[in-house]
Amino acid sequence: MNQISIHWQRGLINLLLITLMAFMGNAIASPYIKVDTREAIKSLLGDAKTYYEAKEFEQAAASLERALRIDPHNPILWHNLAGSRLAQEDWKRAANLAQKSNALAGSDKRYKRLRIRNWVVITLACEGMEDSVCTHEARNRAQALARTLRR
Numbered sequence: 001m002n003q004i005s006i007h008w009q010r011g012l013i014n015l016l017l018i019t020l021m022a023f024m025g026n027a028i029a030s031p032y033i034k035v036d037t038r039e040a041i042k043s044l045l046g047d048a049k050t051y052y053e054a055k056e057f058e059q060a061a062a063s064l065e066r067a068l069r070i071d072p073h074n075p076i077l078w079h080n081l082a083g084s085r086l087a088q089e090d091w092k093r094a095a096n097l098a099q100k101s102n103a104l105a106g107s108d109k110r111y112k113r114l115r116i117r118n119w120v121v122i123t124l125a126c127e128g129m130e131d132s133v134c135t136h137e138a139r140n141r142a143q144a145l146a147r148t149l150r151r
Helices: 003-029 037-053 057-070 075-087 091-105 109-128 132-149
Strands: none
Touching: 037 057, 037 075, 057 075, 075 091, 075 109, 091 109, 109 132
């Protein structure tokens, strides 16, 4: 091969690489690629439930943490993660996660039962930490919320 042919081939390869990189860059950065996050979360919740039932609590927690990276403001995911940590006897973490769930649930009426369950998780976590004051307070909060359901 002569020098012109080799130079031409290198130029063509460089042009192809630049074109390919530009095309891939646009494909990756495209705002038009849609992902159904609800399906991803449902799948991860299903995985977490399967792991939890198999008493593989760390795997269940890992699935829930992946779901939380998708939807970090979902109080149900935080509650389920609190339940996984409670099953692992990670009392402090379970209580903190249940409190996070309650904070995200706010005063939304749709989440009243969830808030009650969170207070039960907190009660159990406080019992695990052998903190009678915390246990008493959390139990009272759960019972007070439960009484408002009957009204």
